[in-house]
Amino acid sequence: MRYAMAVDTKKCVGCADCVVACQTENNVPIGYCRDWIVENTAGTYPQLELEIRSERCNHCANSPCVRCCPTGASHYEDGGIVLVTGEDCIGCGACIASCPYDARYPHPEGYVDKCTFCIHRVTNGQKPACVEVCPTKCLYFGDLDDPESEVAQILKKRKYKTLIPEAGTDPQLYFLT
Amino acid sequence: MNEEIIISGRMNPKIDPQLHIWGWEIPLYLFLGGLAAGILFFAAFYYLKNREKEMPSTIKFAPLITPVLLIVGLIALFIDLNHKPYFWRLYTTIKLESPMSWGAWTLMVITPVSIIWSATYLRELFPAWDWKFRWLYNLESFFIKRRKTLAWIMVFFSVILGIYTGILLSAFNARPLWNTSILGPLFLASGLSAGAAYIMMMSKNHLERKLFSQIDLVLIGIELFLIVHLFMGFLASTQVQIEAAQLFLGGPYTLPFWTIAVFTGMIVPGILEFLEIRGRSIPAYIPGLLILIGNISLRFIIVYAGQASRYLY
Numbered sequence: 001m002r003y004a005m006a007v008d009t010k011k012c013v014g015c016a017d018c019v020v021a022c023q024t025e026n027n028v029p030i031g032y033c034r035d036w037i038v039e040n041t042a043g044t045y046p047q048l049e050l051e052i053r054s055e056r057c058n059h060c061a062n063s064p065c066v067r068c069c070p071t072g073a074s075h076y077e078d079g080g081i082v083l084v085t086g087e088d089c090i091g092c093g094a095c096i097a098s099c100p101y102d103a104r105y106p107h108p109e110g111y112v113d114k115c116t117f118c119i120h121r122v123t124n125g126q127k128p129a130c131v132e133v134c135p136t137k138c139l140y141f142g143d144l145d146d147p148e149s150e151v152a153q154i155l156k157k158r159k160y161k162t163l164i165p166e167a168g169t170d171p172q173l174y175f176l177t
Numbered sequence: 178m179n180e181e182i183i184i185s186g187r188m189n190p191k192i193d194p195q196l197h198i199w200g201w202e203i204p205l206y207l208f209l210g211g212l213a214a215g216i217l218f219f220a221a222f223y224y225l226k227n228r229e230k231e232m233p234s235t236i237k238f239a240p241l242i243t244p245v246l247l248i249v250g251l252i253a254l255f256i257d258l259n260h261k262p263y264f265w266r267l268y269t270t271i272k273l274e275s276p277m278s279w280g281a282w283t284l285m286v287i288t289p290v291s292i293i294w295s296a297t298y299l300r301e302l303f304p305a306w307d308w309k310f311r312w313l314y315n316l317e318s319f320f321i322k323r324r325k326t327l328a329w330i331m332v333f334f335s336v337i338l339g340i341y342t343g344i345l346l347s348a349f350n351a352r353p354l355w356n357t358s359i360l361g362p363l364f365l366a367s368g369l370s371a372g373a374a375y376i377m378m379m380s381k382n383h384l385e386r387k388l389f390s391q392i393d394l395v396l397i398g399i400e401l402f403l404i405v406h407l408f409m410g411f412l413a414s415t416q417v418q419i420e421a422a423q424l425f426l427g428g429p430y431t432l433p434f435w436t437i438a439v440f441t442g443m444i445v446p447g448i449l450e451f452l453e454i455r456g457r458s459i460p461a462y463i464p465g466l467l468i469l470i471g472n473i474s475l476r477f478i479i480v481y482a483g484q485a486s487r488y489l490y
Binding site: 016019031032033035036037038039040041042064067068069070071072073086087088089090091092093094096097098099100102104105106109110111112164166167168 | 179180181182183185186187188189190191192193196198199257258259260261262263264266267269270272274275276277278281348349350351352415484487488
C-alpha cells in the first residue's frame with residue numbers, strides 16, 4: 001500500500017477551503033496550518049502564467065525528517081504516511097530544519113506537528129478532510145499500489161510533477177499540470 | 178520573473194516567513210562543545226605522549242573548565258527543546274542515521290569522563306581540597322590508576338564531539354548552505370583551534386605557549402583552506418548551493434562572516450601568532466581571545482545563514 005495525493009493545478013482556485021477543513025478536522029491551533037495554498041506567477045507581463053497549488057506534507061518515501069529524528073518519533077506508518085508520535089518527540093527541531101518543504105511546525109504544546117493525511121479518517125475508509133471539502137474536486141487521494149484507485153487513475157491520464165525532486169526525498173504529493 | 182505568494186496566510190511561528198527554528202542556544206552549544214572537544218583532545222593526546230611533567234596546563238589545568246563548558250552547553254540544548262519533559266527519549270533510542278542521536282550519546286560519555294578527568298587532578302592542583310568521604314578517595318585512586326584508559330576514551334570521543342557539531346548541520350539537505358561535508362572537518366578544526374587558544378591563554382610555561390601558537394597557526398591555515406574549498410564546492414554545484422554561497426558573497430551575511438569570523442577570528446590571530454613564533458612578544462590572550470570570538474561567531478553565522486538558505490520551487 002502506498003498512499004498518495006494528486007492536486008490538479010488546473011482546477012484549483014486557491015479558495016483555501018482545504019486549509020480551513022484541515023484546521024477544523026485536526027484541531028490545528030490558531031495561527032498555524034498543516035496545509036496551505038501557493039500562488040505562483042511566472043513570466044513577464046502580459047505573458048503571465050499562474051499556477052495555484054494546495055500544498056502539505058509530501059509524505060516522502062525517503063523522508064529526511066524520519067532519518068534525522070533522534071528519538072524515532074517521526075516514523076512511517078502503513079501506507080507510507082509520515083507521522084510524529086507526540087510522546088516520543090523532544091521538540092529538538094531537527095525534522096523541521098530537515099524538511100525542504102517547510103511542512104512541519106512546532107505545536108504550542110511542544111511536539112512537532114504536521115499533516116497526517118488524516119490517517120484517522122483514511123483508516124476508516126474515509127477521505128482526508130481537505131479532499132472531502134474541495135469545492136472544485138481538484139484533490140485526489142488513494143493507494144498508488146492499487147491501479148483502480150482514483151489517484152492511480154488520474155496519474156495515468158494526466159501529466160504531473162512533484163516538488164523539488166532533486167532533494168531526493170521521493171515526495172508522494174503529485175501536482176497535475 | 179517568478180513570483181510566489183502563499184495566499185492561505187501560512188505564518189507558522191518559527192517557520193515563516195523564514196525558518197528560524199534554532200536561536201542562540203544551538204550555536205552557543207556548538208561553540209562550547211567544540212571548545213571542550215579541543216581542550217580534551219589536547220589534554221588526552223599529550224597525556225598519552227607522556228608529557229604530564231612538561232605540559233601541566235594542557236593536561237591538568239585547562240581541562241578543569243570542560244565540565245562547565247559541557248554542562249552549560251547541555252543546558253543550552255535543553256532550553257532549545259520545545260517538548261522538554263520528554264528529553265529522556267533521546268536515551269531510549271540509538272539511531273545511527275541521526276547525528277543528533279549519536280551526538281547525544283557522545284555527550285553522555287564525554288561529559289562524565291571530563292568530570293572524572295578533572296577530579297583526578299583536583300587534589301594535585303589544590304592541595305587543600307578534601308573529598309570528605311572515604312569512598313570518594315577510593316574512587317579517586319581507582320581513576321588515577323586508569324588515567325590512560327580515560328585518555329584513550331577522551332581522544333576518541335572528543336574527535337567525535339568536535340566533528341559531530343558540523344555533521345549535525347551537514348546532514349540537512351533541505352538547507353543547501355549546511356549540506357556540505359566540509360562543515361564537519363571545518364568545525365573540528367575550529368574547535369581544536371579554540372581548545373589550543375584556551376590552553377595557550379591558560380599556560381604560564383613558555384614551551385606550551387610556543388607549541389600551541391604553532392598548533393593554532395596550522396589549524397587556522399587548515400580552516401582557511403577548508404573555507405576556500407567550501408566556497409569552491411558551492412560555486413561549482415547546483416543553483417541552490419550557488420545561492421547559498423551568495424549569502425556570504427554579497428548577501429546579508431557577507432560582512433559579519435568575512436570581517437568577524439574570518440578576518441578578526443582567523444587572519445589577525447594567525448598573523449599575531451606568526452609574529453610571536455618569529456620572536457616578537459605578544460600577550461597570549463590577544464590572539465587567544467580573537468580566536469574564541471571568531472569561533473563563536475563562525476557558529477552563529479553558519480547556524481543563522483543556514484536557516485536562510487533553502488530550495489526554491
